[in-house]
Amino acid sequence: MRSIRRTLILTLLSAFTLVMFVASLNGYLSSMNKAEGLLDDHLKQLAVALAQSHSVSSEMFEDYVLEFEDLQGPSMIAYQVIESGRVTRRTSNAPTESWAEIVSGFSYRNFGDFRWRVYALEVSEAKRVVVAERADLRFVVAETVVLQSIYPLLVWLPILALLTWFIVTWGLRPLAHLSLWIGLKKENDFTPIAFEQTPKELKQIVQSLNGLLGRLGSAFQREKQFGAVAAHELRTPISVAKVHIHNLRLSLKEEAELKALDYVDESVGRLQRVVQQMLDLSRTQPEVIQTRFDPVDLNAVVQQVCVDLWGKFDQKSQTIEFHDAATLPKITGDGALLSLLFENLLQNANRYTPQGGQICVETQCLPSGKIAVTVNDSGPGIAEDQRDMVFNRFYRVHHDNQPEGVGLGLAIVGQIARLHHAHVDISSNRLGGAKFTVTFPAPERKQ
CATH class of the missing domain: 1.10.287.130 (Signal transduction histidine kinase, dimerisation/phosphotransfer (DHp) domain)
Incomplete structure (x- = not known):
């Protein structure tokens, strides 16, 4: 069954997730571009500092390297200072051949098994500074910075899901109250629904x-x-x-x-x-009989009904067996209505069981404490697709040799069973016919 709450929650979460994904992707790409720009600025500043310095141990260069030392180490930076076409200063990881052919500005170059982001600064006609940064480590640095700003959004997603569930549940609360109110109504209660502060x-x-x-x-x-x-x-x-x-x-x-x-x-x-x-x-309406409930011995009731209907069974040469439980607790109910219930069940069995057939009635106390009365016959049985409808008024089971009747007997059985909070189950039995099981709630034990 489709749930409105589940549909709303899943739809809202899907929309929120999609929006957050698009926003995060856009933020990621935008932040990566900004991070690339910042790293390029650092590279340019380093080139300017090297152009103005006279030793490799320039303080600014060391500070710049230390910024990334915890992440990848100083090997991510390489540079050359070229004067009059000759390399006068370089880092150990920079190539020995001159980078004099590299055009001024930013570009990418491959050397030492890595791809590098290169910035060439033309200081004068005779001097130029070329600074390079490993592209892979540069990407890691930029991505780490960007992801640190995106992770909080992912952490908030479960919290957002919980808030969405709470808000949707709270918003659907009037509908849940209305459903509960309707569910508590009895089958004969047609009074209007008094729903306060109806949305x-x-x-x-x-x-x-x-x-x-x-x-x-x-x-x-x-x-x-x-x-x-x-x-x-x-x-x-x-x-x-x-x-x-x-x-x-x-x-x-x-x-x-x-x-x-x-x-x-x-x-x-x-x-x-x-x-x-x-x-x-x-006369089996709830308002008529609710005040007439007394302790009832089902063994005695069923036995008396069997005796009263003995003539009908004898006319068709049918065998009737009654197996009563030795110790069967009394239930609370209306004895006359219960007699009518089992009378209709046994008349139904008598009507559909053929000449010389067999009918078996049994009472028993189930392990759960409930009381069950079963009526088995050797008739044609009831097809599964008709079992839910036989308790409707004027409904008759379709058989080839259908006996006379108007379809009210089992409707009476169902109504009396509901009045006693009992359940009637229909199945097949070993005799080949129908098996009616009436299960009553467990009797209340006296303190």
Whole structure:
């Protein structure tokens, strides 16, 4: 996922680094030119001093040499004093042949395996002074001086990176607070975001979010009211229809008529189950059940659900196994809703497991202290790309021989699990079907 803070920091640091590099390069080249000019001035001053002196041990020459003695030693300087075409004075590292042919001013010459920066001073028609400085050592001296002025910029780069990180983080703090505020909202909380001192850049976002929350809240209330009202209003006519079907069955004798009535009865029964599931969804809202949590024995709850649904398993000749943990701590929850959760899971297993199939239920206490209940079946299983969607309302898994249903059972399971801070995981099992694992938080230990 792309990070705004990381992007800003990297972009700013890249821009700062580029600017510092260009500035340092420009400063380096400019300073090198100035350093070259200063060294040329020193070379010219030395030539003038030698022209005015009468011995090799000129005080100015010694001072000049001592300036570079720590770096490269006096061998970087060479000179000749030429009088009437003859070399009268020279340093030991200067060539014995005369430099009389060198033109006046600055130039470069090669001798003694080195390249030299040479300055020739025409003192008179009979006398000239030629001073040379090794170009490589001269470059080292100039570069050392220049780099000493550039190094502080490199030292400041990490400090600049830290300051950039701090400033960007501080500037994005309102966005982090807004993200935290939104993250703390519960799924049924549609109240507006009260963000104090909202920056101008975030004000439009906060207003849009509050508008969206308002519309979602209204839609949620309408859906909840419609589901509850519709379910309640439909229960009475469905019950009346069931009574009339029963009475009509007693009066009919023809087999064809009874068969047609069976279809009607089956359709009404399916509608009755849908209405009941809609009622279950409406009464599993968080605000309805949060105050009804008590200690619950999951072994007892699951065992009772298995007993209640035994008739359905027997109709399809299915084998149901229940393996309960010997010592299972009680959890805090709503016993009726937990019964509804496992009832829907087992009905789902019964519906998708074929005739003569196998269903296995197990409770266990995990090493982490959490409580897990698994429901395994030998049905067709659930493809990985559909496992995240089966908890959506009215979503049905696609199978060739798809049983009847409207896709509300697992939605009820997911909603009840969230109310108990539990997690439902879907995987495959050794029977070849689906494995539903409901993991509850570790119960709080009594002090």
